[in-house]
Amino acid sequence: MAINIKKSPIKLYASAKAVINNYLFLPGKDRVKHIVERVEAMTDEQVAECTHHLMQEFGHRHRNLTASFLHHFHTTEIKFSRILSHFPEQKKVLLGAFLTKEYSIQSAALFNPSIVPHPDQNGLEPGEQRFVMSLRSTGEGHISSISFKTGIINTEGEIRLDPNPLYYTCLQKKEDTLYNKAFLYPRAMEHEYFDVACLDKLPESFTAKEAHHILVAGHSHDASLMESLRILDQIFDTNYELADSAHIELNEKVIFPSAKGEIMGMEDVRFVRFEDKDAICYYGTYTAYDGKHIKTQLIETRDFHSFKTRTLFGKAISDKGMALFPEKIQGKYVMISRQGGENISIMFSDDIYKWDTAELLMQPKYDWEMVQLGNCGSPIKTTKGWLLLTHGVGVMRKYVISAILLDLEDPRQIVGRLEKPFLEADENEREGYVPNVVYTCGLLLHGDVLLIPYAVSDAATGFITVKLNDMLDELLTSGS
Numbered sequence: 001m002a003i004n005i006k007k008s009p010i011k012l013y014a015s016a017k018a019v020i021n022n023y024l025f026l027p028g029k030d031r032v033k034h035i036v037e038r039v040e041a042m043t044d045e046q047v048a049e050c051t052h053h054l055m056q057e058f059g060h061r062h063r064n065l066t067a068s069f070l071h072h073f074h075t076t077e078i079k080f081s082r083i084l085s086h087f088p089e090q091k092k093v094l095l096g097a098f099l100t101k102e103y104s105i106q107s108a109a110l111f112n113p114s115i116v117p118h119p120d121q122n123g124l125e126p127g128e129q130r131f132v133m134s135l136r137s138t139g140e141g142h143i144s145s146i147s148f149k150t151g152i153i154n155t156e157g158e159i160r161l162d163p164n165p166l167y168y169t170c171l172q173k174k175e176d177t178l179y180n181k182a183f184l185y186p187r188a189m190e191h192e193y194f195d196v197a198c199l200d201k202l203p204e205s206f207t208a209k210e211a212h213h214i215l216v217a218g219h220s221h222d223a224s225l226m227e228s229l230r231i232l233d234q235i236f237d238t239n240y241e242l243a244d245s246a247h248i249e250l251n252e253k254v255i256f257p258s259a260k261g262e263i264m265g266m267e268d269v270r271f272v273r274f275e276d277k278d279a280i281c282y283y284g285t286y287t288a289y290d291g292k293h294i295k296t297q298l299i300e301t302r303d304f305h306s307f308k309t310r311t312l313f314g315k316a317i318s319d320k321g322m323a324l325f326p327e328k329i330q331g332k333y334v335m336i337s338r339q340g341g342e343n344i345s346i347m348f349s350d351d352i353y354k355w356d357t358a359e360l361l362m363q364p365k366y367d368w369e370m371v372q373l374g375n376c377g378s379p380i381k382t383t384k385g386w387l388l389l390t391h392g393v394g395v396m397r398k399y400v401i402s403a404i405l406l407d408l409e410d411p412r413q414i415v416g417r418l419e420k421p422f423l424e425a426d427e428n429e430r431e432g433y434v435p436n437v438v439y440t441c442g443l444l445l446h447g448d449v450l451l452i453p454y455a456v457s458d459a460a461t462g463f464i465t466v467k468l469n470d471m472l473d474e475l476l477t478s479g480s
Helices: 031-040 044-061 065-077 089-098 181-188 196-201 208-216 223-238 468-478
Strands: 005-007 019-023 100-104 109-117 129-138 144-153 159-161 253-255 265-276 279-289 294-301 308-311 333-339 343-349 359-362 372-375 380-382 385-393 399-406 414-417 444-446 449-456 460-467
Touching: 019 065, 031 089, 044 065, 044 089, 065 089, 065 100, 089 100, 109 265, 109 444, 109 449, 109 460, 129 265, 129 444, 144 279, 181 196, 181 223, 196 208, 196 223, 208 223, 223 308, 333 372, 359 414, 385 468, 399 468, 414 468, 449 468, 460 468
Parallel strands: 144 265, 343 372
Antiparallel strands: 005 460, 019 100, 109 129, 129 144, 144 159, 144 253, 265 279, 279 294, 294 308, 333 343, 343 359, 372 385, 380 385, 385 399, 399 414, 444 449, 449 460
16 A cells, blocks of 8 residues: 555653543432531541642642532532531531542553544744544443543644643533523424423523423323423433633543433544635534443534533434535535445435435445445545545454545545555554454544544554645545
């Protein structure tokens, strides 16, 4: 193959020191109640001494730890308001600390990167581009969250990464997000047993808590209404916003599962810089996992300070690994998807959230992709066509990376397809959390250089650069 690959010596490794603080959920009916009672019985001197030692040991490991303790206190206060209403401030902080745990977001693995241009390109040398990488951070219990790494690429394709942050901070879910009937209606009607009449009981705008209170009041024995409320609660759960985080540097931010529907992980986010009529938004598709079921989610941001997530819906939303094109084509949103777990499909829609039809784009053809095909993130636009990285799975569940080229005007048409993968794990990359795997969720075009960060057997993240014209020439020579 005439594609010359240059591997960077830089590798990102998982670090057990990347810790956030989380609420400590305890099993058992009275566990939390007993802790509340024990803290209530403590003297002021005992509280002061315990708090002093607490902050000496943990205060330097987290940003504004006292605020986190108070947040966890107020989470508990909802259930024990009578007991906790008279707690002094220091006792509130201490109780919050007893209901807090450290969680190492990367203790198991750090892998599956995506990459996009940074929204801030100020202060660079000529020929440089700043980028944002998202990474799948996986910790105890195989729970995956989204973390970030920023860096710069120069004209020679060399990269330098920004230093690791002092802290890692979990972004908080907004509890006062406003919804309206127009938002709920199409999503609720996807469910067979939803009674649309229940929406008549709601005002024009409302929070999830307000909607729940209105629908439950006086109707708790109405089975049909309660089923509709259960459906609405599911919609509220996975369609949410995160509090503004402009005061926190991007490398410090962690988007940890905030919904029941993703409590076991937010997997393999594929960010893309989407441009529509000079408006720019960063969209990231990811898989939400609750331990039994998956949902395809879309995370949205314009600045990596404010984020909101939306659940994709429609007849064609199934399986994992969806990737959005960076612009509309002939007035429609376009998505690459994996239908049936093994083929690559393409979808078109007038609504970025609703996808009802999928067309088969590509099936396994070569031995290195006989088990499964999928995308490796969103395509990039070139003068010769849409360049899409693909992954193939062959013998012994070996993952490799290849590429196809799609027609610019009609991306249903494959105009080039590599006959061999251009990247696979070498002998130094085969061992890891998941052996024999190279995988990516995106690539960056910088001048005539393609920068591809990739997971190395889910144990680290490496980087390669490829000349764009080398890739295009090989694709156009190979044909479809």
